Amino acid sequence: MDTNSVLLDIRRIYLEPAAAELPRGREVLARFPDAELVEVESHHRVPELYGDETNVRRWVRIKREALVLGVKKSLTARVNGRSADFIAPSTANGCAMACAYCYVPRHKGYSNPVTVFANIDKIVGYVRRHAGRQGVKAAPNECDPRAWVYDIGENSDCSVDARLSDNVRDLVELFRQLPNAKASFATKHVNRDLLDWDPRGRTRIRFSLMPARDAKLLDIRTSPVAERIAAIDDFVAAGYEVHVNLSPVVVRDGWLEDWAELLDQLDAGIGAAAKAQLAAEVIFLTHNRDLHEVNLGWHPKAEQLLWRPDLQQAKRSENGFVNVRYRTGSKGRYVAALLDLIGRRTPYCHVRYAF
Template structure:
C-alpha cells in the first residue's frame, strides 16, 4: 500500500474555512504545481484554500515543471496556461540588488510570472513559455530580509530621481502585484511591512485595478505606478489587463486610501499617429484626475524594448501585435542592465521621441513631473 502524499495530509477543511474561493476572470485555476514545503506552509495552505477545486501536482522544484518550462507547445495555449495554472515554491535566494532608475533597490520577489499577457512583457524571456504566476510561500523570510536591509541603510542622505526622502524598493519586478494580491496575502504583507518603515517605500507597476488593495493601510509608504498608454495601443498589446480608462479612474481612490500614485507612460510605441494619441491621453489625465492626485504624481517614460526571442514567441500566439512591436527599420540591438540582448529604438529615433513626448507633457500635463525617461 502506497504512503499518503504530503497533499493528502494537508488539513483541507481547516485551510478552506479560512479563505473564500477566488472568483475572477483572470484566474480559473485548474492545476497547482507545488513544492512539498511550499504546499505545507501557512501561505501555501492559503493559496490552496483559495482554489479548492484545483488539482495539486507535487514537483521537486518550481523551476523544474516540464509541462511549463521550455515547452514550446505552450505557445498555442499561452493565455489558457496563464489562466488555469499556478505554481507554489520556496524562494531559495533572498537578496536585494541595486537599481537606481525607477527604484533604489529591487526587492526579492514574493512571486513571479503573471496571469496577464502583455505582448511586450520581458518576463517570459527569462522563464520559458507562458509563465503563469509562481507564489513564493516563505514570505516571512522575504519581509525579514527587507526589514534588515532598510535598517542597515538608515535614513536616505539626499534626494534622487527615485524619491526625495525615502529609499524605494521595487517589490514587483517580475510580475504584477495587483494580480498577485488575489492569489495570496504576500502583497498585503509587503504593504504592511513598509507602512512601518519611515525611511523606505514599496513600489510596483500595475496594469490591473484590484480594489481589494484599497482595504489595506499603506500610510503613504507604498507607491503604485499605474501604467498607461493610448487605448488603441493597449487594446492590441495589453492583453487581459484593465482598460486604460479604468486605471486612470482608479488613481484618485488609491490616493484617498493612502497610496502614493505615480504613472508609467509605458511602453511608448512609435507608429503612425502616436503623437496625436499620446496628446489625447495626456489631456484625459488632466481632465480626469483630482487636484490632490495630480499634486503628488510623477511619471516614468519608458520607450518600447523588445526581444527577438519574444518576437518569435508572439508570432505563435499574437502575430498582430508584432506589426507594431517589431520595427527593424527603427530598432537596433542593445544589451540591457541584466545582460539580455534586446531590441530598442535607435538612439537618434529614441532621443527625438523622448524629447517630443516631454514637450507634449509640458504642454498638456504641465503638473506631471517626469522622474526619468529611457
C-alpha cells in the same frame, strides 16, 4: 461578470512539497480546494510549462488555469536606481495577464503563469533588516527625496498577486511601519481590494498607461486604460502615493497625437490631490528577438507594432539576449517630443526619468 473569474480560474497547482508545509502555502491551497495538485521538485522547472514551445498555443489558458507554489531560495535586494533604490526579493513571479511586450517569458519559459512564494515570513524579515541597515537617506535622488524605495513587483503584477495570496498585503503592512523606506510597484490591473489596506503613504503604486489604441492590441487581459485612470483618485484617497508609468511608448504613425489624447484624458480624469503628487516614468519600447519569435505563434498582429526593423537597432544585453530599441538619434527626438507634450498637457506631472 466577475473580473477575477475571467483573469484567474485556477484548476492546477504545481507544488513544491516544502511550500505546502508553510502557513502561507496552506492558505493558498485552501483558496483553491478543487484544484489538481501536481508535485514538482522545483518551481524553476515545471516540465509541463517551461521550455516547451508547443505551449505557445495554450498561452492564455495556462495563465488563467495554472498556479505554481514554491519557496524562494535566494533572498537579495539588488541596487536599481531608476524606479527604485532597490529591487526587493520577489514574493511572486509570472503573471496572469499577457502583455505582448513583456520581457519575463524569455527568462522563465513559455506562457509564464504566476508563481507564489510561500516563505513570506523570510522575505518580510529580510526586507525589514535590509531597510534597517540603510539608515536615514542622506540625500534626495530621482527615486524619492526622503525614503529608500523598494520595488516589490519586478517580475509580477502585485495587484494580480494580491488575488492569489496575502503576500503583497504583508509587504504593504511592513512598509507602513518603516520610517525610512517605502514600497513601489507598477500595475496594469485595478484591484480595489487594496483600497482597504491603509498604506499611510508608504506604498507607491505606478499605474501603467498607454493610448487605448495600443493597449487594445498589446495589453492583453489587463484592466482598460480608462479604468486605470479612473482608479487614481480613489487610491490617492486611500493613502497610496500614485504615479504613472507612460510605457512602453510605441512609435508608429500618429503615435504622438494619441499620446496627446491620453494625457488629456489623464488630466480630465484626476483631481487636485492626485495632481499635486503625480510623477511619471517614461519608457520607450525595448523588444527582444526571442520574444518576437514566440509572439508570432500566438499574437502576430502585435508584432506589426513591436517589431520594426525600419525604426530599430539591435543591442546585445548583459545577459546575452538580442534586444532591439529605437535607433540612436531618432530615439532622442522621440523622447524630446513626448516630454514637450507632457510639459504642455500635464505640466504638474514631474517626469522622474525618460529613456
